[in-house]
Amino acid sequence: MSQQLYSLLPLLVLFALMYFMMIRPQQQQAKKRQTMLNAMKVGDEVVTIGGLHGVIQAIDDAVVMVKVAPNVELKFNRSAVGAVRTEK
Numbered sequence: 001m002s003q004q005l006y007s008l009l010p011l012l013v014l015f016a017l018m019y020f021m022m023i024r025p026q027q028q029q030a031k032k033r034q035t036m037l038n039a040m041k042v043g044d045e046v047v048t049i050g051g052l053h054g055v056i057q058a059i060d061d062a063v064v065m066v067k068v069a070p071n072v073e074l075k076f077n078r079s080a081v082g083a084v085r086t087e088k
Contacts, residue, residue, distance in 0.1 A: 037078055040064070045085040048076060053085075 044056050054066035057073055064076050
């Protein structure tokens with residue numbers, strides 16, 4: 001019985017390393033991104049995943065209206081926002 005346990009030990013160690021080196025950091029990054037998307041508000045400066053800079057004019061559950069130039073507003077999915085700019 002103990003011989004079987006010792007033969008499974010390298011596999012268990014490999015799985016644990018893979019979890020702590022790959023899966024867990026990715027989950028934390030996804031949680032941080034979701035927190036950022038949920039905290040967006042009108043007036044925030046954002047950068048889309050395509051690199052477009054603008055200011056949020058309106059926001060709802062799935063859509064963000066971003067003003068990119070005078071008299072130019074674009075509609076994006078909320079998930080298309082890549083970053084909220086904090087420096088002014």
